[in-house]
Amino acid sequence: MKFAIYSGMGGVAALLLSTAVVHAAGELNALVWCDHTDPELLEPFETAHDVRVNVKEYEGTAAGLAILNQSRPGDWDVMVIDTVDVGRAVDEGLLAPLPSDELPTSEFFPEVVMPDNNSRDGVTYAVTEKFGYNTIAFNSSKVDAADMQDMSSLWSGKYDGRIAIYDYYLPVLGLIGIEQGVATADLDSDAVEALRERTYALKAAALQVSDVVASQTALATGEVDILIGGGEWVTAVLSAENPELDWSVPSQGALRWSQSIAVLEGSESKDLAVEFVKYITGAEGQARLATSSCYWGMPANKAAGEALSDAQKGALRWDEQADYLARTQLYPVPDADLDLAMQDLWTDMLQQ
């Protein structure tokens, strides 16, 4: 007897959803990441279209797909999703085609348009809205910035006990692979297994393995001086109060994260949903999304630069994007078995 794993997860999701989704006229329901819940981001669109945007946060594509599977068609209009996972949602028939000629992708950083991920057979199903890096964040007043240009310095012993590891196996194992010369696209079960000792050694040098909030707290309070897996999404939002917090893309490279926005096939307000996508990917929406109170990140649309201050662009390393985009790789996209193998290694590492 087989049943989709999502049906199990759906028990929890259904409880959460039972009171959450009430679709009314003049409302848009958006399944989003935390950066889209900022009232300053939503308010201009709500005012311009005399509509209320109801947002629900989720983390991880699996959780987002589980919520959709437990919802009625039409409950949700818009979804934010990892760009590398857009194909999964297309495979499940969840996304509606977007009018590509109405989207401002010609103004985007070319590397983040990512048609291979956002389109299928020439049809655009999602559009990149924000990107950034999982790399090394550090306190520049306590760490030699030159060391942060070489990832191997993290294993040198010099920073033992002063390191936090971001508790997300995909980017961190991807980073360790890059440090070992393995491209994220080449990570298979053998390559992952070969990273075991290096991963354990990193854990031995680290003080803690922590989620976003705990990592930010540890870095901001001086508990640790280095965060592996961090980047502008950790330090930029703290830049005003903690200007010494910095980040680097080391010589070996780093990981690039990218999020897309899409309209759901079941939406009964597709026109309004498309307008929302156009607002989010337009210059004003992009600037607000880039500096959202939850986390900052680079806007996909270069035109947002006109709406950002020099200080904000400095925190995002606006002028260095060409170099960073050239030297960074996308997240690993493991199949189910490789995903479990990576998680097994991660659990073993935590228990070391």
Added chain:
Amino acid sequence: MTMERQEKQRSFGFVAPALIWTCAFFIVPFVVMLLLSLAHLEGREIVQSFDLGNYVKIFTEPSLLKGIFVSLEITLTVTVISVLLAWPLAWIIATQVPERYQRLAIMLAVLPFWTSYVVRSYAWALVLGQNGVVMQSLIGIGILDEPIQIMATRGATVIGFVHFFVMLLTLTIYSNLIQLSPNYARAAADLGANGWNTFRLVILPLTLPGIMTGAFLTFVLCIGDYITPQILGGNNELTMPQLIMLQLGRRGDFPMASALSVVLMVLVTLAYAASSRWLKMERV
């Protein structure tokens, strides 16, 4: 219909709500969890196979087995330290504080209960950090030359737990102590017992129901807690609730999460069996 039958039906009517509640919210979910623990994950799908594979994995895979030992070690350490701290505190409140101030003293003792559990854990993270008040005070008065690491260790987890459970144990032991007649101590003294013997042979045994009730509650709450080790332990070792959350939140492995939960329940049941002879709620 006979009177006896009517009486039985009426009795059942009184019991029925509790029975239905227990069935709906304990027995049925537990049976579902038990069945799910016998399934396994294939790719992203759950296959109901009715085998013990998950249990075998728990006891043979080092990272999972270690979770059981870590949980037990932390829980037993917390329980013992909390009892050792709570008993004197409860005794002082019950016997040394004037009766009219006892309520205030108890209220002050349980004041931290009023704070959110998560906020309290994050507060401890700041207090125990390298730049926290504890470390800076120790350095300031010359006891330490440089900060030592407490945060993100098992010690931090234990401190966070003990802070919480000392309050709970103080309540159960205090409520037991104030029921004891002073005549017990007087009688022991009349019979020639010194203070130590009076404590050891009379007072302590009489407060065992309060101690064991509090200790059992501490064990149950501590071994099932996710927040404190997650925030204060720095993810440097995983307890069973953390492993369960990993299975649920990240792997989507509901069968393994169910199996770990069943093992957790067995541990709690064993703790109950070990302490049941002293668990007399009417004495607390």
